[in-house]
Amino acid sequence: MIKAVLFDLDNTLLDFLTFKKETARAAATAMVKQGLPATEVQAYGKIFSVYDEKGIEYQKTFYEVVKQYDLEINLAEKIQQAGILAYLQRKSEVLRPYPTVKPTLKKLREKGLKLGIISDAPRNKAWQRLIITGLENEFGFVITHSDTQEFKPHPSAFILALKKLGVLPDAVLFVGDNPSRDIKGAKAVGMRTCLARYGQMFKSNDVADYEIEKFEDLLKAIR
Ligand SMILES: [Mg+2]
Incomplete structure (x- = not known):
């Protein structure tokens, strides 16, 4: 019994999967808007490449994405933080x-x-x-x-x-x-x-x- x-x-x-897709989409949009030299589709793809490589719980995903573009340090930080904040905001909406x-x-x-x-x-x-x-x-x-x-x-x-x-x-x-x-x-x-x-x-x-x-x-x- x-x-x-x-x-x-x-x-x-x-x-969880819907949550990860929706938050990645929001983060990609925010990062491109703040100057990431990529399309939203490309940025979204980069986020999931990091998940595939490092695991879906990886805690430095947006850092890893932005790092690939070799940007000036403050611009890189602005884009990374915009991605993190968009992710967190979308998280409470879609989870x-x-x-x-x-x-x-x-x-x-x-x-x-x-x-x-x-x-x-x-x-x-x-x-x-x-x-x-x-x-x-x-x-x-x-x-x-x-x-x-x-x-x-x-x-x-x-x-x-x-x-x-x-x-x-x-x-x-x-x-x-x-x-x-x-x-x-x-x-x-x-x-x-x-x-x-x-x-x-x-x-x-x-x-x-x-x-x-x-x-x-x-x-x-x-x-
Ligand atoms: Mg499970």
């Missing part, structure tokens, strides 16, 4: 949970299930995203990359979660969008697994016990 449901954050509870996340979490809690998060995001970013999406008080605990310094599928965060829950692994359902990180990692410690198909970007051979096309389908998977 399932006693706890754990969630990945990005692309499972909130639409949203998937539809029905909040009412579904409420129903899960009403069933007596414990809820938690295991995210590969840094702690500060995870909490920013939870607050912006209004999900900051929905979970018993939030484990981030900052807690273990390891990325899923490394077992450390899953083991830490089991310790916090005090239940056996097969009483836990882990919900995530990334088969080779979320599903593989949860499975390896003996948790049951559910793939969030609506957020899935990567294919893999790691098969989950359940698959959901919409967040609220989770209620059926648990019944």
Whole structure:
């Protein structure tokens, strides 16, 4: 019997990809407006090249983009800061949970299930995203990359979660969008697994016990 449901954050509870695309678009527009010698499409492409190379959580993305143009130092700073500010402003406008996340979490809690998060995001970013999406008080605990310094599928965060829950692994359902990180990692410690198909970007051979096309389908998977 399932006693706890754990969630990945990005692309499972909130639409991370839309957020990254929209904020990159806003930053590209702002940087070109302030004098970056590129078109908006080129600047947008440069931002995603940095994400591809350094990871989507990379914290110096706009610096890396501006650096490529070899500009005078104050002009470079102006353009970089315009990009950062546009990114941050757009972030609070576009970052949203998937539809029905909040009412579904409420129903899960009403069933007596414990809820938690295991995210590969840094702690500060995870909490920013939870607050912006209004999900900051929905979970018993939030484990981030900052807690273990390891990325899923490394077992450390899953083991830490089991310790916090005090239940056996097969009483836990882990919900995530990334088969080779979320599903593989949860499975390896003996948790049951559910793939969030609506957020899935990567294919893999790691098969989950359940698959959901919409967040609220989770209620059926648990019944
Ligand atoms: Mg994810």
